[in-house]
Amino acid sequence: MVLDFELTSELVNDVLVIKTEGYINNAGGERIAKEFEKYLNQGITKVLIDIEKSKVVNSIGISFLIEIIEQLNERGGKLYFTNLDPSIEKTFEIMGLFQFAEKVDSVEDIK
Amino acid sequence: MDQHIKLEIKLPKVTDIELVALEGLELMGRHLGIPEDKIGEARILVTEGIINALEHSGSDIPYVNVDFTMTKEKLVILITDYGQGFEPETVEEPDISGKIGGDNKRGWGLKLMKSMSDDFKIESSQNGTRITITKKLS
Numbered sequence: 001m002v003l004d005f006e007l008t009s010e011l012v013n014d015v016l017v018i019k020t021e022g023y024i025n026n027a028g029g030e031r032i033a034k035e036f037e038k039y040l041n042q043g044i045t046k047v048l049i050d051i052e053k054s055k056v057v058n059s060i061g062i063s064f065l066i067e068i069i070e071q072l073n074e075r076g077g078k079l080y081f082t083n084l085d086p087s088i089e090k091t092f093e094i095m096g097l098f099q100f101a102e103k104v105d106s107v108e109d110i111k
Numbered sequence: 112m113d114q115h116i117k118l119e120i121k122l123p124k125v126t127d128i129e130l131v132a133l134e135g136l137e138l139m140g141r142h143l144g145i146p147e148d149k150i151g152e153a154r155i156l157v158t159e160g161i162i163n164a165l166e167h168s169g170s171d172i173p174y175v176n177v178d179f180t181m182t183k184e185k186l187v188i189l190i191t192d193y194g195q196g197f198e199p200e201t202v203e204e205p206d207i208s209g210k211i212g213g214d215n216k217r218g219w220g221l222k223l224m225k226s227m228s229d230d231f232k233i234e235s236s237q238n239g240t241r242i243t244i245t246k247k248l249s
Binding site for chain 2: 086099
């Protein structure tokens with residue numbers, strides 16, 4: 001089980017792609033939110049979070065993703081997810097995240 | 112008779128200590144050949160149950176007891192804290208529309224545990240709280 005949380009980020013056209021590895025807990029969620037904030041003043045409105053390498057999440061970590069959804073909403077943007085573990089996808093469904101965010105297969109699916 | 116395995120652990124209030132319980136859960140699941148999708152959902156239940164209990168465990172007895180009983184058919188998770196307890200019926204059901212734009216984005220634990228389990232019970236008093244979660248595995 002990966003204990004340390006790591007992330008990488010890159011711009012793919014106009015989409016900020018954040019790839020995570022490890023437990024998305026309080027600290028992991030905060031790291032994602034801070035990474036997103038680095039790009040905020042560049043006018044980013046589309047963010048894709050690839051969580052293929054994060055098999056464990058908790059609701060405190062997800063609360064930081066709700067903050068990102070909120071900030072993107074205010075700018076007419078959207079948060080996307082890819083490579084969701086089925087249990088994490090079910091968690092997001094229960095929380096209603098897909099009312100505001102979207103699941104995609106890859107960054108190419110984001111218009 | 113179905114094989115029945117148990118794990119009982121006492122977890123101190125230490126950052127990410129729930130990962131210790133998850134490690135045990137995954138080893139038990141592998142031993143019994145439980146499908147990965149069921150273990151994935153059990154992971155969410157265990158994580159939410161433990162972080163919720165640790166958050167409410169108080170400072171006098173800052174640990175929680177976690178018991179797993181697993182067969183090929185079901186997992187029963189028992190999580191006990193020794194905090195001041197709470198009244199579950201007074202906990203407001205979270206809603207994503209209310210959370211977006213609201214100050215408090217947290218408070219999802221009970222909803223996730225109720226929704227993802229097959230049975231969920233809370234017993235709470237001023238001496239602590241015990242939650243019993245049942246998850247079908249087949």
